[in-house]
Amino acid sequence: MIDFPHIEALADVSPAWPVIIGGLIAAAVPNHLLRKVLALLAPILALVLWFNPETIGTYGIIEFGGFTLETFRYDNLSRIWSFVFILAAFINGLYGLHERDRLADASGLIYSGAGLGAVFAGDLLTLFFFWELTAISSVFLIWGARNNAAYKAGLRYLGIHILSGVLLLAGAVIRASETGSWAFGEFWGEGMEGGAVAAGIGLDSLGGWLIFLAFGIKCAFPFMHNWLQDAYPKATITGAVVLSAFTTKLAVYALARGYAGTDILIYIGAVMTAFPVFFAVVENDLRKVLAYSLNNQLGFMVVGIGVGTELALNGAAAHAFVHIIYKALLFMSMGAVLLRAGTVKASELGGLFKSMPATSFFCLIGAASISAFPLFSGFVAKALTLSAVAYEASHGHPELIAIWLVLVFASAGVLEHSGIKIPYFAFFAHDRGLRVREAPANMLIAMGLAALLCVFLGVNYGVLYTLVPFPEVAAQYEPYTFDHIVGQMQLLIAAMFAFTFLVRMGWYPDEKRSINLDFDWIYRRFGDGMVRWAWAMVDRLMAALGNLIAAARAKFGSRMFEAFSPMGALSRDIPSGLLAIWTSALLAIVLLISYIAR
């Protein structure tokens, strides 16, 4: 790694500031060139500052109104996340180079900076500040699409995220009143028994639960996830790329710091990995498919955090790192398609590899990474989590075998919807005669850089393993063992075979059927469509429950209306005589109280 000189004067400056300040300047600068220079320069400055601290520690402590705000906590957990955030900010800057949109440039930078700031936050108040800043700045990336659907989705997005922030603040206040400290999970503690790491916050109090909920919303936990699929596909081309990198990964980071080893996360994560698969396969909008697969990937990280061993946390961190890069790569390639072809609907695309060969190539690399092909970055990260789960399952936690199976199933699902569906329907499949130009050079460079990283990290996984929170544990880990590779290849090849088989036989007149067949193949391994049946039942149950709730709500609403509406019993104009009686009644009460009290 490059050896940066230590700059004493800047020791207390968090890498977040140059990016945020760059964004603020960009908001005021009408000159495109200058803004683009800022967009590239700010992450580089942040990187210089990132290399600045010589030791683990908390820098940039600000005393403000009786509170101590820790703005730059540099430790083994914040290190890896901030590094990949800076990397992503740079790639995003590169990718958006051709755009001439002041709002997008400014909000993209401020948002990236806020994400960095939140990662470096050493206390819950600082975290809250940056938490809300990410929400407020990022909504402009959605509104930047400048259409009505995006406007409304943006409002919903903003509402959800402000709610998350408010919950965070409420939880923080309750915690502070109970413990007298605003500290945000001193993660870097001694390893506990069995290699587990002490959870920074934990679920043993109301405050802990509220903060958990706040993180959960941002992390798109099941039933809180809809904002993601709602907003991301409606964002601008670069906006979706930028959004995919920060918000949810920030939440994963916060969970890792606050709730490592919290058992419930294992189950939440397992559900997260599995359920988006069903939605992703039937979805036509390819950016929405990516949004669902984002959810699935987050599930892996959440499981890793829930397991909470050093190995598992390494897995979560490494996964977040590589995930940001390949997910951005996939969003970038779909963005390029959207820019050139004007749509990302699977049913309207196909055969684009002829006119966009480079984009297709990069997309394939991203797809291979997300599907965890050996020699690609996804493999070396996902292997850590799977191994951690398998280790725990074979060492006294047999219930985790089920989780492990879910993760394997989800891996196949990833291959299906992200690894095959995305590139296949966009670039290959039926040629619809679209003849468009290749993506702009800056997009290609950004994609190329991300693709290079995907391969580089997959091969030289040692670099990645030195960055993870527990490098000494990671150093002993070997991802490319015989059984890992064979196991993964079995899964991958079988899935690909099914797909190819269908293509050859011409059995895929519409995308939905081919996918159903493919899934059948996976289901058979786990017991003949049981999963699907259960899912359908759950679906029906949820629908019935939804109706019930809607009916109850309508009834409650009409009761409330009867009582409180202008003509309702409690809001009608009351004759003054009646009010005089009320007045006397209250007088009587106060008199009575004065009389009783002695």
Added chain:
Amino acid sequence: MDIFANLLPAELAHHVPVLVVVIPLIAAALAAIMPNGRAGWTVAIITASIVALFSLVLLAQALDLGVISYALGGWAPPIGIEYRVDALNAVVLALVGLVGLLCVIYSLPSVADEIEEGKQALFYSAFLVCFAGLLGVTITGDAFNVFVFLEISSISTYTIIAMGASKDRRALTAAYNYLILGTIGATFFVIGVGFLYAATGTLNMADMARILQENGHDRVTEAAFAFIVVGLGLKAAMFPLHVWLPNAYAFAPNFVTAFLASTATKVAFYALIRFLFSVYHPDTAFVQMSFTWVFAVVGVIAMFVASAQAIFQTDARRLLAYSSVAQVGYMMLGLGMGTVLGLQAGILHLINHALMKGALFMALGAFALNFGVRQVADLAGLGRTMPASAMAFTIAGLSLVGVPLTVGFDSKWYLILAALERDWWWAVAALILSSLMALIYIGRMIMVVWMEPVPAHPGAEVKPRHAPYMMLIPTGIIAFANIYFFFDASLLVSLSGAAAQAVMGG
């Protein structure tokens, strides 16, 4: 603040406490003989400017010296009438003075539109009487004088509310209802003061407090307590005595609503604090019990019932009026905690609520002036036709909900802190839930303002038309204050803290 303390020559500065009341009273007579509305307004604006300046001087002096005592006519208290300014009423005076000034600036276009030309000068005259009355209630240290000024302000309030009749005849019944109920309240109050006089033989409040402290309480002073609480509670729109308020706010001229919402109930609430904490001692058993079992309970009920009523209203000003009742509930809850922190939170919310509601009603007045908006549904598309006013409306609305970056957040924060200090977890839950209800009713209006399409009339989209600057600027100032005092919270927090300290000691 020091600038204000030494602004006036000593001779004048000495008489400021009385001038603050006398000038608007004399100006009222002057305004009544003015030939037209504009001349009447000129009198009003000069008066309001002087009052605003003097109120700041008084605030600076009070913070400097602690207590200012002014003997009216040279008769030393407790025989003569005393005007007495401490940190508590200095804050309320400054609030009434400054908001009053902004409201008067705002009033010219609004009044010109809503009041018949021939009555405008008289309208300003009645307004100035009301203004003087509110200032008098706040500044006086004499219990009977409180009653006199309360009646002065009330009677003139009935008049200016009734003047909304030229737009909507329902203003007459609203004013009549308020007259009946206000008179009941005033009567209760004066009965209470009478009892106190009978028990202590003095009308000076400081003297009363001393004698009550020495002699202890008997049934007479307890009965007096009940009458005073109910009488002033009615004036302050304490639930369930708030029924006069929604109609009065909904049908009064817009300027009157903005002025009353940010001053009148605040002054009554101040008088309540004065009696509960200065005249009676908050450590007395029955006072403490009334805190917990009357004010806190009634406050929480108001927070929910009035918010629910607001949710279902269709008339924009009625909606905000019910929300005012709910907000008074917050203040009552803060007061009901009976601690310094609770009272401070209540006073802070009093100031902040004046800022929120002032801006909200002012923006509604601007909407009404340009497009005749009365109903919530009429707000459609105002985000595009009157963006500046709509922005002010939105900021103040968010502040009302208590969104961070606005003052509403500050006062709710302090209320929650005060509740936590007393371990009143149910109060914290109530505060949060009722804020969510506020989000519903304010959100409903803001959604209509920004999301609904601009109405077409006739056939073509309505053209954007901003409010007159005379209205826009005061609205903007108050709306901006909602944000500014979040970032510079120390000023309002220290003022409300000083106010609470002034009456609670400690």
